[in-house]
Amino acid sequence: MASSSTENLTPEMFEPVDSDVNEQEALRGTRVSFWQDVWFRFRSNKGALIGMLLILAIGVMAIVGPLMNSYSYSEQDYSATNQIFAGDHWLGTDKFGRDLWTRIWYGAGISLIIAFLAAAIDLIIGVPYGCISGYCGGKVDNWMQRIIEVLYGIPNLIMMILLLIWLDRGIFAIALAMSITGWVAMARIVRGQILKAKNQEYVLAARSLGASHGRLLLKHMFPNVLSAVIVTIMFTIPTAIFFEAFLGFIGLGIRPPQASLGVLINDGFEMLRLFPYQIFYPAAVLSLLMFSFNLVGDGLRDALDPKLRR
Amino acid sequence: MSEENLLEVRDLHVSFHTYNGEVQSVRGVDFQVKKGETLAIVGESGCGKSVTSQSIMGLIPQPPGKIRSGEILFEGRDLTRFSEKQMEKVRGKEIAMIFQDPMTSLNPTMTVGRQITEGLEKHQRLGKAEARQKAVEMLRLVGIPSPESRMNQYPHHFSGGMRQRAMIAIALACAPKLLIADEPTTALDVTIQAQILNRMNDLKKQLDTSIILITHDLGVVAETADRVAVMYAGKVVETGTVEEIFNRPRHPYTWGLMGSVPRLDLSSRETLRPIPGTPPDLLQPPQGCPFAGRCQYAMKICKTQMPETTEISGFHRTACWLEHPMSPAVTPPNEWVGGGSQ
C-alpha cells in the first residue's frame, strides 16, 4: 500500500485542512428528466428501434403506396386476372384483375386505422372509468367493479363475432366491435395503478399539504398511470391488428371492394394452391407489422419500467 | 495463520460491474474470526459489510460481481480457490448464513420442516425419518412451540420472529463451525430482536459455533459481540475488542459512529452528534483515506495517501494518519477525553 512512500513524508503534509462535506454531496453529472431517460433506454434497444422504423415505413407506404401507380384499389381488369407480374402491376393482380400493390398498401392502411381507432376507444372509455373507480373507491368503486367483473368474463372473441354479424361492417363498426369489451382491460389496469399510487407516500404527502383532487390526479397520479397506459396501448394495437385480420379471414372483415390485410389474406388463401404469391404479400406485411409493434411494446415497457429490466 | 483462527480474511477486494462502471465495494479487507467468538462487523449501509459476508459464502453473483484478489482462509483452506462443487460442501455444513428479512428468505411454497430437512439430507446423509426427527429437535431448540405440527406448516403461518427462528434452525441444523448473521434483527420488532439475539447467544455456547454478526446497530454489538470490525467505504478502519472499541476508540469514524448513538449516561444537549456528509462514491474511490472528506481532523496527507494500519495493542488496530508520530495531537470529542489513558 502506502508503505513505499512512508519515508517521503514531510511535516507540512500533516497540516489540518477543512472538511469538504458539501463537495461530496454536490450533484454530479447532468440532470436527466424522466422522459429523456426513457428515450435513452428505448434508443439503446436495437429491436425496438428497428420495430419503430418499420412501423413508420409501413405507415408511410400505407399513405403513399396506393398513389404510386395508376390503379385504384377497386379497379377490375378481367383481361389480366391472377397475374404474378403484369406490366406495371408490380405485385401482380388478384382473381378480379385488381392491382395487388395498391390493394396491399390500401389494406394495410385500413388495418392500421381500425387498430388505432380501437385503441382510441379503449382509451376514451377505459381510462376515465378506471380513474373514477380507483380514485373514488368505496361504494362507487364497488359497483363499478361488479360491472367490470361480469364484462371481463364475457369473451372478447364472442362479442366481436356477434356484433360483426349484426352490424354493417365498416371501419368504425369493426373498431367498435373490438373495443366493446376491450376497454375493460384498460380500465382494470388504470384502476390498479391509481390504487397503487394512492397509497404511495408522496401522494399522501401531497394530500396532507392540501392538494386538490384534480391536482392530485393530474400532477401526482397521472404520470405513473401514463406509463402503464402507454404500454397497454402498445400491446392493444397489435392485438387489434390481429383480430381485424382474423375476422377478415373468417369472413367478417370489411365489406368488398374495400380491403384490409385480413380480407386480402382470405382472398389469397382461396388461391393458395394455384397462386401462392397472393397470400404471401399481405401475410408478410401483417406479420411484419405485428412483429414491429411487439418489439416496440417490449422496448417501451423495459424503458418505462427500469425495475422490470433484467 | 494461527491455530485458533477459524476464519481469516486477507486483503479481500470485491467489485461489481454496473452500467456506470466498476463499483469497488470491498477494497482490501482484513479480519480474523477465532473459534467460538462473535465478531461484529459494523458500518453504514453500502460500506461493504454484506458483500464481504457473501464473499465468504461464495454467494456473490458472478457476473456482475468478482473477487478481484485476496484470500478467505477457512481452517487454512482458501475458499476463493474452491470450485462450485467444493463450495457446496462448505455451505450449510461448515458455514451457514442467516439473512436480514425473514419474510422473504424462506420459500413460500415449501413446508418449514422440508426446508430444514433438505440440508440435513444433503450434508449428513440422513434418511427422511431421521432428518425429520432432527428438524423437530432444531425447531424445539430455537424455541418454537409444538414443533411437530409446525413442521408441516408453510412460512406464511409463522410470525416474523418465528420465521427468523426457523431460519436459525435451518442454519444451525448441520452444526456449522461458523454462522454468518447478516443484519438478523433489523427487520424485526424491538421486543423480538432481544429474543433472537439471546437465542443466538445461547446456541453459540451450546454448539460452540463462531459467529460473524453484520449490523449497523451498535446496541446489538455491545450486547453480543466479542470483537468488532468497523468498516467504512469498503475498508476496515478499526478493529478491536468490544471493550476497546466502545471505551477507547481511536479512529475519527468510530468516534463519529459512537456519537451518533443516543446515550443516556450523558445529559448534555450535545449527546447526538451525527456525522456530516455521505460516504464516497465507490465508482471512483478517493485516493487517500475515504473518510477524509467528512473528518474534522483531516490533514493534507489524508487526501492523497491511504493510512497504514497501526497496531495499538493486541487486537486493537486502526488505519488513520493521526496515529503517525508526525501528526498533531488531537483531542477526541468530549466523552473520550482522556479515554486513551483509561
Added chain:
Amino acid sequence: MGRYIIQRLIYMLITIWVIITVTFFLMHNLPGSPLKNEHKIPPEIKEAILKQYGLDQPVPVQYLQYLGNLMTGDLGASFQYNGRSVTSLIMEGFPASLQLGIQAIVFGTLFGLFLGCIAALKQGTWMDNATTVIAVLGISVPSFVMAALLSYFVGVKWGILPPGLWGSFAHSILPSLALSFLVIATISRYIRTELLEVLGQDYMKTAKAKGLSRSTTVTRHALRNALIPAVTVLGPLTVQLITGSLVVEKIFSVPGMGWMFVNSIKVNDYTAIMGVTIFYGALIVLSMFIVDLLYGMIDPRIRLADGKE
C-alpha cells in the same frame, strides 16, 4: 375457500346468462328474416318452417323457450342442415377440435417450458436471445399465416404430411403444430419472466446457502414457485386456442367445431351461430373458473383457509 368458490360460481353463472341473453337478442334483431335466402318458398311452406323453428311466437316467448330448451341441452335446429339439431352438430365437431387443442397444448407447453427455462437460466446469452426471437415471432405471426405456410410447404409442395382433411393421426400433426406456436410463445415468455423473478428472490439465496447444488435449487425451489403463477395463463390460452381453431380448421379443412362455426357464419345459419357462440362462451368462462380454483389449490399461500392447521 368454500365461500370463494360459491362467489366465483355465481359470477360464472351470471356471465354465462349474460352471454346467452346478448347472443339471443342480437341474433333475433338481425336486419332481415333468417329465411331471406329462401324467399322463393311458397308462403304456406314458409309459415310451416317458421312454426317448426318456433319463429312464429313473440320474441320474449321464444327467449324463454330457448332458455328452457338450453337446460335440457337442446340448442335448437340448424337452418343449413335442414333441421338437424345444433347440439348434435356440436357434438360431432367437438372431438376433432378437442384433439387438436389438447395436442397443441401438450406439445406447446412442454416445448414452451423448455425454452422459457433455458432463456431464464442462460439469461443474456445467445440462447436467451434466440428464445426471445422465437417467442416474439410466435406472437407476431398469426396462426392462420403459420397454418397456410405449413399447409402449402409441408403439405402441398413437399408432400410430407397431408395438407388437409381429417382421419388419421398424421392429419392432425400440421394443424396442431400451427396451433401450438402461440402456446409455445405464450408459455415460454411467461416462464422466463416468472423464473427470472423467482431466481432473484431471497429464498433462492437461502437455498444456495444450505449447500444445495444449482440444479437442486432450480428444480426444487425455483421451478415450483415459477410454475404456480404460470397456471393462470391456461385461461387466456383456451381463448387463444379457440380463436386459432376457427382459422386453422378452415385452412386444413378439419371437420371440427371451428370449421362448422365459420361455415355457419358464411351461410347465416343463426341457430348454429347462437349455439356455438354459447358453447364457446360457456367453455371459456368455465376454463377461467377452473384455472382460478386450480391456482387456489396449488398455491399454499392461497390455501390459507383450508383448515389444515
